[in-house]
Structure formats: structure tokens, C-alpha cells
Amino acid sequence: xxxxxxxxxxxxxxxxxxxxxxxxxxxxxxxxxxxxxxxxxxxxxxxxxxxxxxxxxxxxxxxxxxxxxxxxxxxxxxxxxxxxxxxxxxxxxxxxxxxxxxxxxxxxxxxxxxxxxxxxxxxxxxxxxxxxxxxxx
Numbered sequence: 001x002x003x004x005x006x007x008x009x010x011x012x013x014x015x016x017x018x019x020x021x022x023x024x025x026x027x028x029x030x031x032x033x034x035x036x037x038x039x040x041x042x043x044x045x046x047x048x049x050x051x052x053x054x055x056x057x058x059x060x061x062x063x064x065x066x067x068x069x070x071x072x073x074x075x076x077x078x079x080x081x082x083x084x085x086x087x088x089x090x091x092x093x094x095x096x097x098x099x100x101x102x103x104x105x106x107x108x109x110x111x112x113x114x115x116x117x118x119x120x121x122x123x124x125x126x127x128x129x130x131x132x133x134x135x136x137x
Contacts, residue, residue: 033132035083040125042075043068049099054080054125078125091124104129
């Protein structure tokens with residue numbers, strides 16, 4: 001399977017986000033991870049970009065309408081609302097390459113992606129910006 005591997009490709013960015021604090025699962029009731037109970041689904045095109053979404057209807061539409069036929073499961077959990085200790089994760093999209101990416105609000109990566117022609121689609125979900133002992137991997 002091949003995925004888009006541009007400098008800001010979804011798979012590469014996702015790996016960096018998980019390493020940078022996107023907790024694969026939030027099991028604690030307190031702290032920043034306590035509010036991260038929404039499963040984020042990843043779907044992908046067989047030879048193209050991947051899409052992360054906390055919204056099941058969006059994943060279904062991406063599959064049925066746009067050809068994101070590979071369900072890659074739930075790589076992590078997030079929150080769909082702002083709560084203490086969580087940082088907005090912005091979804092970006094490149095209109096020429098049809099590539100998606102995700103960056104934390106205010107990050108150098110987000111600024112660089114926008115300067116490279118990506119469009120900020122706004123906050124997609126909220127995550128812990130740093131690893132937290134209350135989040136389990």
C-alpha cells in the first residue's frame with residue numbers, strides 16, 4: 001500500500017503527532033487525557049491520501065463518495081470540544097495534491113504547511129500537546 005508521502009503527508013504527520021502527544025487512548029478520568037474519549041477514524045485511498053476524522057458520518061461519506069476505501073481503524077482518541085489541557089489540531093488540505101495533514105495550533109509545522117500551499121480547514125479535534133502519564137498507549 002502506498003500513501004501520499006509529501007513533506008506534509010497525512011501518514012508522516014500522523015506519526016509525528018502520535019509521538020508528540022496524541023494519545024492512542026485516553027483511559028484516565030482526570031487530566032488532559034480524560035476528555036479524549038472520541039475515537040478518531042482513519043480511512044485512506046488505496047494509492048493516495050489518508051483522512052483522520054472524529055466524525056463517523058464523515059468517514060462513511062469519504063468511503064462512499066470519495067473513494068477512501070481502506071479503513072485503517074482508530075489510531076488514537078481525541079476530543080471534539082475544547083477542555084483544559086487540550087490543544088486544537090488543525091486539519092490542512094492541499095488543493096493541488098489532494099493531500100491532508102494535521103498540525104497543532106500555533107506550531108511551526110502548521111505555519112510551514114500553510115506557506116507551502118496547504119489550506120487550513122480549521123480545528124478538527126483537540127489533543128494533548130505533550131505526552132501525559134495519565135494517557136495509556
